[in-house]
Amino acid sequence: MKIMVAIKRVVDYAVKIRVKPDKTGVETTNVKMSMNPFCEIALEEALRIRESGRASEVVAVSMGPQQCVDTLRTGLAMGADRGIHVETKEMLYPLSVAKLLRALVEVEKPQILILGKQAIDDDCNQTGQMLAGLLNWPQGTFASKVVLDKEKQEVTVDREVDGGLETLCLDLPAIITTDLRLNQPRYATLPNIMKAKSKVIKKYTPQELNVEIKSDLQIVQVTEPPKRKSGVMVSSVDELIDKLKNEARVI
Amino acid sequence: MKTKNYITTYCLFKCSSRYLVHRSNSNSQYSSQFPGFRCQFSRTSRPLETFLPDPKRNLPSVVHPLREYIGRDLTSASNFSGHTHRIPCRFFGSAPIVMQRNPMFSTINADDITKFKEILGEKNVVQDEEVLLAANTDWMQKYKGSSNLLLQPRTTEEVSQILKYCNSRCLAVVPQGGNTGLVGGSVPVFDEVIINMGSMKNIISFDKDETSKVKAFVPIQSGGRVIFRKTTRAKVIFRNEATVPSLDFGCFVSIRFVMPLDLGAKGSCQIGGNVSTNAGGLRFVRYGSLHGNVLGLEAVLANGTVLDMLGTLRKDNTGYDLKHLFIGSEGSLGIISKVSILTPPKLSSVNLAFLACKDYVSCQNLLLEAKRKLGNILSAFEFLDSHSMDLVLNHLEGVRNPLPPSMHNFYVLIETTGSDQSYDKEKLEAFLLRYMEVGLISDGVLAQDINQAFSFWRIREGVPEALMKAGAVYKYDLSLPIEKMYDLVEEMRMRLGPAAKVVGYGHLGDGNLHLNISLPEYDDTVLGQVEPFVYEWTSKHRGSISAEHGLGLMKANKIHYSKSTESVHLMVSIKKLLDPNGILNPYKVLPSSLTS
Numbered sequence: 001m002k003i004m005v006a007i008k009r010v011v012d013y014a015v016k017i018r019v020k021p022d023k024t025g026v027e028t029t030n031v032k033m034s035m036n037p038f039c040e041i042a043l044e045e046a047l048r049i050r051e052s053g054r055a056s057e058v059v060a061v062s063m064g065p066q067q068c069v070d071t072l073r074t075g076l077a078m079g080a081d082r083g084i085h086v087e088t089k090e091m092l093y094p095l096s097v098a099k100l101l102r103a104l105v106e107v108e109k110p111q112i113l114i115l116g117k118q119a120i121d122d123d124c125n126q127t128g129q130m131l132a133g134l135l136n137w138p139q140g141t142f143a144s145k146v147v148l149d150k151e152k153q154e155v156t157v158d159r160e161v162d163g164g165l166e167t168l169c170l171d172l173p174a175i176i177t178t179d180l181r182l183n184q185p186r187y188a189t190l191p192n193i194m195k196a197k198s199k200v201i202k203k204y205t206p207q208e209l210n211v212e213i214k215s216d217l218q219i220v221q222v223t224e225p226p227k228r229k230s231g232v233m234v235s236s237v238d239e240l241i242d243k244l245k246n247e248a249r250v251i
Numbered sequence: 252m253k254t255k256n257y258i259t260t261y262c263l264f265k266c267s268s269r270y271l272v273h274r275s276n277s278n279s280q281y282s283s284q285f286p287g288f289r290c291q292f293s294r295t296s297r298p299l300e301t302f303l304p305d306p307k308r309n310l311p312s313v314v315h316p317l318r319e320y321i322g323r324d325l326t327s328a329s330n331f332s333g334h335t336h337r338i339p340c341r342f343f344g345s346a347p348i349v350m351q352r353n354p355m356f357s358t359i360n361a362d363d364i365t366k367f368k369e370i371l372g373e374k375n376v377v378q379d380e381e382v383l384l385a386a387n388t389d390w391m392q393k394y395k396g397s398s399n400l401l402l403q404p405r406t407t408e409e410v411s412q413i414l415k416y417c418n419s420r421c422l423a424v425v426p427q428g429g430n431t432g433l434v435g436g437s438v439p440v441f442d443e444v445i446i447n448m449g450s451m452k453n454i455i456s457f458d459k460d461e462t463s464k465v466k467a468f469v470p471i472q473s474g475g476r477v478i479f480r481k482t483t484r485a486k487v488i489f490r491n492e493a494t495v496p497s498l499d500f501g502c503f504v505s506i507r508f509v510m511p512l513d514l515g516a517k518g519s520c521q522i523g524g525n526v527s528t529n530a531g532g533l534r535f536v537r538y539g540s541l542h543g544n545v546l547g548l549e550a551v552l553a554n555g556t557v558l559d560m561l562g563t564l565r566k567d568n569t570g571y572d573l574k575h576l577f578i579g580s581e582g583s584l585g586i587i588s589k590v591s592i593l594t595p596p597k598l599s600s601v602n603l604a605f606l607a608c609k610d611y612v613s614c615q616n617l618l619l620e621a622k623r624k625l626g627n628i629l630s631a632f633e634f635l636d637s638h639s640m641d642l643v644l645n646h647l648e649g650v651r652n653p654l655p656p657s658m659h660n661f662y663v664l665i666e667t668t669g670s671d672q673s674y675d676k677e678k679l680e681a682f683l684l685r686y687m688e689v690g691l692i693s694d695g696v697l698a699q700d701i702n703q704a705f706s707f708w709r710i711r712e713g714v715p716e717a718l719m720k721a722g723a724v725y726k727y728d729l730s731l732p733i734e735k736m737y738d739l740v741e742e743m744r745m746r747l748g749p750a751a752k753v754v755g756y757g758h759l760g761d762g763n764l765h766l767n768i769s770l771p772e773y774d775d776t777v778l779g780q781v782e783p784f785v786y787e788w789t790s791k792h793r794g795s796i797s798a799e800h801g802l803g804l805m806k807a808n809k810i811h812y813s814k815s816t817e818s819v820h821l822m823v824s825i826k827k828l829l830d831p832n833g834i835l836n837p838y839k840v841l842p843s844s845l846t847s
Contacts, residue, residue: 014701034700187696
């Protein structure tokens with residue numbers, strides 16, 4: 001059984017985001033880029049399934065400019081068997097990514113596709129769902145537990161929903177998107193980094209996959225959230241109530 | 252000297268008993284946090300009255316009683332105790348010290364308070380018990396003074412006026428910054444007036460060299476958490492805007508410049524204190540000591556004279572370079588009120604590897620090779636032994652072993668900082684893989700993102716915290732020849748046997764060992780085995796008994812292990828020249844027998 005994992009190169013989780021002066025987007029030049037944390041979790045889950053003997057191969061996929069290869073190398077150093085890089089300089093939106101992934105699914109024919117529930121840069125939380133729609137596959141989103149039954153060709157997914165956990169049973173092939181508590185990703189060890197150097201990264205272009213990159217969205221403006229005003233001390237309960245009523249208008 | 256663990260003194264102030272109550276109240280709070288302190292508190296809570304005869308009646312006629320009684324053993328001290336008071340305070344970090352208040356110093360009276368309020372305003376003359384309790388106790392909870400006055404000057408002029416007045420009244424003072432010192436240098440010993448520099452936290456200016464864009468000078472007022480406001484010429488941001496402080500080396504980050512200093516206490520330390528103690532830290536191997544990075548400073552002498560040495564030049568050979576006297580003098584020569592610091596440009600590419608080595612020789616060889624092969628990008632080379640690792644994994648929450656499942660004998664952190672991410676990473680990877688093949692490295696992980704780097708640093712920086720949680724700890728900060736460094740840890744382990752946990756970690760790149768002895772409770776017999784052995788051993792191997800912590804109170808009398816008699820005498824002369832009454836941070840840095 002083959003598992004495909006989508007990984008995205010994003011501005012590092014720990015970096016303080018800065019908006020470009022012309023308000024067209026977020027500053028990414030000279031900023032530390034890393035793998036999206038949810039994608040890391042997705043990859044870790046795929047590796048654990050493979051290590052338990054229920055899958056034979058893990059393929060990591062990334063899309064975007066040349067530097068995405070670095071992110072793929074990280075994925076390979078964590079343990080993925082091979083990589084696929086769809087190279088494009090165009091801005092990619094969830095629908096384009098989903099279409100590209102559908103094209104790759106037709107080439108690779110994986111049984112399970114694992115994605116992060118969202119990327120920490122655009123916070124879209126759409127790709128997995130769109131892809132499920134395009135492929136007409138069942139989807140288990142926000143997974144906090146994944147149990148694969150190879151015999152029955154089904155996977156049981158615990159989802160974190162409002163007010164508790166929902167357990168779904170999906171027939172394979174299926175799509176899973178991962179939430180934060182699914183697992184704790186491993187580090188890239190030196191022996192694995194060494195092995196990763198000889199692993200193959202196959203390149204595609206959107207044209208080769210017959211996908212046209214276009215967006216139905218237009219970014220009007222990107223701005224920083226308004227600065228929080230400093231707090232004030234109130235002298236009495238009455239003043240507090242007055243402020244809550246008339247200034248904050250919350251009661 | 253074996254069994255004495257209290258201080259003998261002539262004067263115990265009434266307020267001390269009040270603090271004593273405070274201290275035993277806080278017992279429960281700390282005992283849950285630091286089990287090792289339980290014993291300490293119960294011991295110090297014995298009734299005080301028996302030790303409280305009239306202070307003045309029993310003053311000996313000699314002018315310098317310190318010289319007479321320092322170094323006396325328990326019998327003489329207890330014979331003497333009919334005439335003395337014990338300050339309920341133990342000096343856990345070092346061998347027992349019998350010490351008494353210098354009777355030359357006056358005590359605070361109502362007129363003094365009025366005068367201080369005149370200088371500083373009502374609000375900045377603090378007599379609040381809670382505040383004073385915190386200011387009297389050091390970070391390790393080892394040293395505790397009994398000061399009942401804390402002053403918060405906001406300008407150099409105010410510092411000058413305070414000192415001028417204190418000097419005229421012969422009131423002893425202790426300058427205090429973030430109070431994160433480890434040798435008892437920042438807390439009062441007796442009733443010294445605490446001068447807290449925390450209010451002086453403005454950036455005066457921030458210059459960058461327009462042509463080369465490599466130099467940046469930041470004169471900083473002494474206190475503060477080195478919090479910066481935006482200036483017009485270069486953008487400076489608050490440190491806590493960076494989620495991971497350790498990667499932004501230092502007490503502050505700017506978008507394009509960094510502080511050439513990074514240490515475990517970076518969240519609470521202050522630049523004045525850093526300079527006064529010549530703090531070292533994690534990036535020493537890259538940026539060197541503060542003697543090189545401090546371009547100038549302003550200091551206030553004991554008599555109130557303001558010495559303006561606030562240059563921003565890298566080269567200045569006019570006469571004696573006096574600022575170096577104040578760097579590392581631990582507030583004993585003057586109070587640093589402004590600092591100008593060279594800030595190197597911030598480099599975007601930081602890589603961190605966490606490695607395991609099978610023995611100390613491998614660590615040592617790895618350092619040699621790293622200096623050779625990674626020289627231009629190497630920014631930190633730290634090590635810890637398996638015992639330190641064990642402590643961190645057992646006592647700190649959320650820390651996981653990056654190299655499971657087995658434990659290795661030694662762990663090394665190598666950090667590189669450069670300007671080209673892919674080049675630097677490739678270079679480091681190639682280096683690591685090569686020495687893994689050779690066998691110097693037995694296993695390792697490379698941080699793939701800042702969060703991972705943070706968790707690796709957390710292990711190294713968490714060792715002191717884990718030690719605190721493990722119970723009682725005796726800490727030694729030693730500079731030693733690198734090849735001999737770990738021998739001391741092993742010898743100490745043999746010497747103390749299984750009763751004590753001896754851990755070694757530190758800045759291998761600088762030849763700086765942190766030798767820590769962890770016990771369930773403070774134990775004088777163990778201390779007797781450790782000291783003076785550790786100092787003698789260090790001295791024998793021509794090391795320094797204080798690499799970066801300073802001497803403070805803990806090692807003031809141990810200076811001769813590292814400095815010749817002639818040097819110490821010259822230091823004493825300088826101290827007497829700059830501070831004839833000895834009011835600045837008394838009982839510390841230099842042996843009291845020579846200074847009083």
